[in-house]
Every structure is written in structure tokens, then in C-alpha cells.
Amino acid sequence: MLEVQDLVAGYGAMPVLRGVSLNVGAGEVVAVLGANGVGKTTLNRALSGLIRAERGSIRFEGEAIERLDPAGIVARGLIHVPEGRKIFPNMTVRENLELGAYRRARANRSRNLEQAFTTFPRLREREAQLAGTLSGGEQQMLAIGRGLMAEPKLLILDEPSLGLSPLLVEELFALIANIAAQGLAVMLVEQNVVQSLELAARAYVLANGEVALSGEANVLARDPELEKTYLGM
């Protein structure tokens, strides 16, 4: 579904990613782990067209997408729920969700809105509330809900558990498991190593701008190298 080959990307002279290769299969949950500042968010930004890949290729369902703009990538069903949520604080919960279907799945907007409210009952209660006044957890639910409104084929979640209480993290991971169980491919970027590896089938660990370690999640979870590579920075 997603095939990344030798991806080089960054912000100017020194690339952050120096040849990253990874892939995500249809319906698969893949975790991407790595220390702070290693380039996980940069990878997501390159995949969704927010920054240009300097070299390498990104293929989505067999089609090269590294030259497309974000709108074109969204249109193809690769949906990125960004780090820091990036919801629209000045708009209501409902408007935020509706905008999730701006480029894609617009015809099914009202059906999917109902679906999102069923998935996140707390959002339904706050339908008319301004998104900026939601709690952190609710904002994260909204960001994911907005992503789901586009009927993604692959959903990239960048640190969805950031800033949530342990209880809420638990709830969130259960929810992601639920979404994945419906056959959606998920690329999960996380600091929560243990929980991510429980959820994912496979994982990649980034270090020094490259994939340092990869494999089955349950194998990686027991790998002593993981801690070393992962915390080694």
C-alpha cells in the first residue's frame, strides 16, 4: 500500500531523513518509533506532501506521490493526523469534522459525521462547542475523527497519545485497535513504545536519519537492542 524507498527529506542544507525505506501493507498496523528529534514528524510531513522529498520515492497503491501537493495526497486516501492535532480552534466541533471531508468522501459527509459521533460520543455532546475550548483529549479525538471523515485508506497518526493521561492513552489505543480492526491501514508514530508494539504488527525504529531496526512488533518488544538504539540518542 505504502512503499517508501531511500527517502531523503529535511529543512535546508542538512537533511533530517537520509535514506529511509519502509512499507505498510493493506490493513496493517505499523509502528514508527524513535527518539525525540530523530525525524518521525519530518517523515510524516514528507509522506503527506507538506515538505518535498529531496530524493527517493514514495508510492501509494502503486502510484508515485512524492511530487503531489497535500490536497492531491489527501484525495488519494493517505490521511495524516498531525502531531499537535492542528484542529481549527475558531470553528465548532462539527465544522472541524465536516472539513475532514473537504477533499475526499464529501458525498458521504453526513453519514460519516454520524459515524464519527458514534465513535466519539463526547464529540457529539460538544458538537457546537468551539474546538479551541476542548480539552486535550477531546482535541485528539477530534483530530482523529476529522481524519476519519476522509475515509482514509492509510491513516498516519503522529503521537496521538502526547499529553494524555494514562487512562486516556489506554482508551485511545483501544480505539486505534478498533479502527484497525475494520481493515484500515495505520501508521502509528509514538513515544509509547510498549503500547505501540502491542498494537502494531510490525515496527520501524529510526535513528540517525535512517531505519536502524525493524521487524515483527512482538520480536522487537523483546529485543534488548531496541532500548539501546531507541534511547541511545
Added chain:
Amino acid sequence: MLKFDIFLSALANGLLTGAVYALIALGLTLIYGVLHIINFAHGATLTLAMFAVFVAHQAFGLDPYIAVFILTPLFFVLGYALQRFVITPASHGDDGNILLVTLGISIIIENALLAVFRSDTRSIDVPYGFSVMEIGPLFLSTPKVIAFVATLGVAGLLWLLLARSDTGKAIRAVAKEKTGASLCGIDVAHVYAVTFGIGTACLAIAACLLMPTFLVNPRVGNAFVLVAFTIVVLGGMGSIGGALAGGLIIGVVESLSGLYFGESLGQIGIFLIFLVVLLFRPTGLFGAKA
């Protein structure tokens, strides 16, 4: 009783003038609120629009109230193209450059107008230019009443567009959260250009409403835009309602201080109010709290 009538008439005239100020400020505040830039070409573009009304009348015999239906879409396209194909490429994503580019555009427009029309002041003759309406105890200039009603209509339409339409929602989304908007598949560059186009189209409408009672020369826009800047700050940068209320307030203040302190001191009242409001509400009357 007579005194009260004079007061009432000054009040009404202030509201009427203020409406056109508001319309000009509306475009400015919309562009600021979404693109976070101050468009220094706003004044020159207004002048250009007023000359366009003048030419439409002199060369083609078009009444301003008919020309408005041609000039508004035309200026929308002009604004769209300016933003997308001149301002953005020329500023390389740097906000400081955008200021300089819009300043450059205003200089080019002003000088082009000077070259073509000289610095003479011109006006158009329309049969209803001096007609008045009797409303209660007041006699009000018909074109000014029309301008007032039209401005309220335009502000209402703009509000509807922003609140209800998908394009309007995309504009509001981009205003506060560009990255989030991109990730919803909203074309941010297009939304920027559309917003700039709408702001520019407001000037064409303002020009058509002004010309029946006003005159035009290559520098006329600046005076209006100086007042419009005040209104934008007063109303709260980026606030549509603020621009409307601010415009009406400024119009009234100008008119009343003109009445009580004399014509030439009318503008002093504006800046007094401006200072007092900013002292007590630094984000403007309707601005979000910092």
C-alpha cells in the same frame, strides 16, 4: 429642537459615511485575518477602482450602480491574480517581503494613474447625484443611503459566505490553522488568493458606491485607507463584525466632532477614540483576547 435636528442629521450622515469606511476596512481586515499581512496596496487599489468607475461612466456611459456588477467580479479576478501570481512568487514566503511587494504595487498603480489621468481631480455626473430622501425629520443624500444599505448587504453576504459555505469554512480554517487545512486537502494557496480577491472586490463595490457623490484623483484612496487602517485596529484585526461596527463608529465620531469642533478637526475625534479604545482594549473592540 433645531439643535437636536442638527445633531440627528450629523449622526445619520456619520453613519452613512461610516458605512463606506466599513466596506473598505472589511476588505483590509479580511486579508489581514486570513493571510496575516497588511495590504499596503489597498488604498491604491481603491483609487484604481474609482478610476475604473470613472472610465466606465465617461467612455461607456455606464452608471456606477450598473458598473458594480462588472467591476466587482473583475476586481475579484485582479486581486486573485495579484496575490497568486505576483505577491506570493515575489515574496518567497517572507512576510517582510510581502509588505514591500504590496507597497511596490501601490506605487506602480499610483504612478500609472498619474501618468494617464494627471493629478487633476475628476468626478462623474449622475442625475441622482444631489437627490435627497426625506426620512422623518432628516434629509439624506440618496446615493449615501444606497451606499449604507448596500454595505450592510455586502457585510451580511460576506458573513453568510464565511459562516455557511464550504469555501467560507475553508477560509476560516486556513486563517487559524494552515497545516491542519492542508491536511484536510484544502488548497491553501488558492484560499489565500480567493481571500485577497474578495478583499479587492470589496474595493470595487466601495468605489461604485462612492463615485456618485465623491471625486477621484490618483491619491484619493490613501485618505480612505488611513481611516480604514484605524477601523481595522479599532474593531480588532481580522474581525468582520469589528470592521463594520468600527466603520460606523468612526463615521459618527468624525461627523459629530466636525459638528462640535469644526470641520477641520473632525479627524481629531477619530484618533482620540482610537487612543482611548486601545488604552482600555489593546486588541480592539471585537478582537480576540491576546
